[in-house]
Amino acid sequence: MPPVVLVVGAGQADWMLTRDRWGLNERLFAWYYPRLVGLSERAGGQALRAQVLEQAHGRTLEIGAGNGYNLPHYPAAVTELVITEPSPHMLRQLNNRLADNSAPASWTMVQAEAEALPFPDSTFDTVTAGYVHCTIPEPARAVAEIARVLKPGGQYLFVEHVRARDGSWLGRVQDVIEPLHVYLAAGCHPNRRTEEVLRRSELSVEWVEHTTLPAALPSVRPVLLGAARKPG
Numbered sequence: 001m002p003p004v005v006l007v008v009g010a011g012q013a014d015w016m017l018t019r020d021r022w023g024l025n026e027r028l029f030a031w032y033y034p035r036l037v038g039l040s041e042r043a044g045g046q047a048l049r050a051q052v053l054e055q056a057h058g059r060t061l062e063i064g065a066g067n068g069y070n071l072p073h074y075p076a077a078v079t080e081l082v083i084t085e086p087s088p089h090m091l092r093q094l095n096n097r098l099a100d101n102s103a104p105a106s107w108t109m110v111q112a113e114a115e116a117l118p119f120p121d122s123t124f125d126t127v128t129a130g131y132v133h134c135t136i137p138e139p140a141r142a143v144a145e146i147a148r149v150l151k152p153g154g155q156y157l158f159v160e161h162v163r164a165r166d167g168s169w170l171g172r173v174q175d176v177i178e179p180l181h182v183y184l185a186a187g188c189h190p191n192r193r194t195e196e197v198l199r200r201s202e203l204s205v206e207w208v209e210h211t212t213l214p215a216a217l218p219s220v221r222p223v224l225l226g227a228a229r230k231p232g
C-alpha cells in the first residue's frame with residue numbers, strides 16, 4: 001500500500017498521496033471502475049452520455065477517456081476522434097475497447113493530461129469529458145487548455161458528477177469523506193464545483209442540467225451535464 005501523508009496548513013487539512021501517481025492505487029481503480037460504473041451505465045447512465053454526446057461533430061477531442069464508456073455514443077457527425085487519457089492502466093483497457101470497433105471510423109489515442117494538451121490552439125470543433133473534472137488535479141487549468149484547443153465557436157460537452165447543492169446533507173457528507181474518497185478512487189474528489197469553474201472560464205455556458213446518476217454510490221450521484229462554447 002503506498003504511503004499516505006496528512007498535510008495540515010492554512011487552517012485546513014488535506015490528504016496528500018505520496019504514491020507513484022500511476023502505481024498500485026491507479027491499477028486497482030482501473031480494475032474496479034469499469035465494474036462499478038457498468039451498473040449505473042446500464043441503469044440509465046449511458047442515456048446521459050448519449051444526450052450530451054449527440055451534439056459532438058467534426059474534429060473531436062475527448063479528455064480523460066478512461067476505459068472508453070463514451071465511445072459508443074459518438075454520432076456519425078464526428079469525423080475524427082482524438083482520445084486522450086494519462087493513466088497507462090486505463091490506456092490498456094481503452095486499447096482493448098478500440099479493438100472492438102467501439103469508436104468512430106477515424107481515431108487516434110494519445111497519452112496526455114488535460115492540464116497540458118499536446119495540440120495547437122484552435123484545433124477541435126468539439127471537446128468532450130465524462131466524469132473527469134472530479135479527478136483532474138487542476139480543473140481550472142484544464143478548462144483553460146480546453147478553451148485554447150477549441151476552435152472559436154467550438155463546443156465543450158460534459159457529463160460530470162459534482163458536489164450536491166449547498167445546504168444539503170449529501171454535500172456535507174461529500175466534504176467529510178473527500179480525503180478517503182480521493183485515496184480509494186485514485187484522486188476522485190466527490191465534491192467538485194464544476195459548474196462554477198466553467199462559469200469562471202472564458203467558455204460561455206450554454207445549458208446545464210442537474211440530475212442524478214442511477215444505481216451509483218451516493219457520493220457520486222449528483223450529476224451535471226451540459227455544453228459550453230468558446231466565443232466565436
Ligand SMILES: C[S@@+](CC[C@H](N)C(=O)[O-])C[C@H]1O[C@@H](n2cnc3c(N)ncnc32)[C@H](O)[C@@H]1O
Pocket residue numbers: 037063064065066067068069070085086087090112113114115129130131132135136137187188
Ligand atoms: C472517473 S474516471 C472517468 C473515465 C471516463 N471518462 C468515463 O467516462 O468513464 C476519471 C479519469 O480521469 C483520468 N485523469 C486523471 N488525471 C487526469 C488529468 N490530469 N487529465 C485528464 N484525465 C485525467 C483518470 O485516469 C481516469 O481515467
